Amino acid sequence: MPIPQSSSAAQARTAVAERLKELRKDAGLHGHELAARCGWHKSKVSRVENGVTAPSDQDIRAWCTACGTDDQAADLIARSRTAEAAYVEWKRIQRGGLLPMQEASRKLNDRTRRRRAYASFLVPGLFQTPAYATALLRTVGKFHDIPDDLEAAVESRMKRARVLYEGDHRFTMLLEESVLRYQIGDAECMAGQLGHLLSVMSLPAVSLGIIPSGRPRTGMWTLESFNLYDDRQVLVELLSAKITVTAPSEIALYLKAFTELHKMAVYGAEARALITNALKALS
Numbered sequence: 001m002p003i004p005q006s007s008s009a010a011q012a013r014t015a016v017a018e019r020l021k022e023l024r025k026d027a028g029l030h031g032h033e034l035a036a037r038c039g040w041h042k043s044k045v046s047r048v049e050n051g052v053t054a055p056s057d058q059d060i061r062a063w064c065t066a067c068g069t070d071d072q073a074a075d076l077i078a079r080s081r082t083a084e085a086a087y088v089e090w091k092r093i094q095r096g097g098l099l100p101m102q103e104a105s106r107k108l109n110d111r112t113r114r115r116r117a118y119a120s121f122l123v124p125g126l127f128q129t130p131a132y133a134t135a136l137l138r139t140v141g142k143f144h145d146i147p148d149d150l151e152a153a154v155e156s157r158m159k160r161a162r163v164l165y166e167g168d169h170r171f172t173m174l175l176e177e178s179v180l181r182y183q184i185g186d187a188e189c190m191a192g193q194l195g196h197l198l199s200v201m202s203l204p205a206v207s208l209g210i211i212p213s214g215r216p217r218t219g220m221w222t223l224e225s226f227n228l229y230d231d232r233q234v235l236v237e238l239l240s241a242k243i244t245v246t247a248p249s250e251i252a253l254y255l256k257a258f259t260e261l262h263k264m265a266v267y268g269a270e271a272r273a274l275i276t277n278a279l280k281a282l283s
Helices: 007-026 031-038 044-049 057-066 070-081 099-111 130-144 150-164 177-181 187-200 248-264 268-281
Strands: 087-089 114-119 170-176 206-211 226-229 233-237 241-245
Touching (some): 007 057, 031 044, 130 150, 170 177, 177 206, 206 248, 206 268, 226 248, 233 248, 241 248
Parallel strands (some): 114 170
Antiparallel strands (some): 114 226, 226 233
16 A cells, blocks of 8 residues: 555655656666666665655665766655655644744754745845734734744743854845735834835844745745755745755755845945835835
C-alpha cells in the first residue's frame, strides 16, 4: 500500500521519485540493473519510483552512485527529508494559539546571521509596531479561529525585534510599495507603522529597499512573500500553510529571485520619499 500522504507531501515525494527515475533512465539502466548495482531486491526500484516506498538517505546515495550522479544526492536527500514536513497547515501550527508560532520564529531569528526577506503585502514582523502587530494578529486569529492569546503573541513578536539592535545580524528587506498603502488597523496605526519604518531603516544592521509600484517588471514578477535564513532555509507563508524549503537547488532559485528583486528596489532617500508619500496620503 502506498504511504499515506497529504496532497503537498504527495507532490514532494512524487517529484523525488520522478527525479530518481530520470537519473536511472539517463544512465541507461533498467530497474533490475540498478537494483543489482545497489544490492537490492529487484522490486525495490519500482516501489520507490511509484511512491510505494520512500527512499532513505542511504538509498538515495546508493541510487545516485549507481547512476554516476553523486552530485545530485545532497539535493535529493534534502527534498526527500522535507517531503512531509515542508508543507505544514496553519491550523496545525496554531492549534495552541498564536504564541507558539511567535516563539518558534524568535528562535530561528536568533540563530540567523543574515536574513533576507521579500514582502508583497505586509510589513515584515521584525519591523512591525505593537499596534500594527496587534491589528494584524487579531485578524489572523479571528480568520483561522485560533485560541485568544493575542497579548502574549504581540509581546513575543516585539521581543523578536531585539535582533535588530543586538548581536552579529544583518537584514536586507525588500518591500513592494503597495505594502506601504495596504492599511492594517486604523489610520493612526498605519501612520505609526510607516514612521517606524523610517526609523528602523537607519539602523546599521538594516538595509531596506522599496520596489516602486510603477517600475517595469522586466527582471522578476511580483511573488508571494518569503524569508531567507542565511543560505540554508526559506520560509514561504501562504494563506493555508507555511512552506519550508531546504533543498539547495530551490534555495538557489529564491536567492536568484531575491537578487532580481533587489535590483528593482530603491534605497536611502528614494525609499524614504516613498514611505513619506504614503504617510502623507493617510492625512
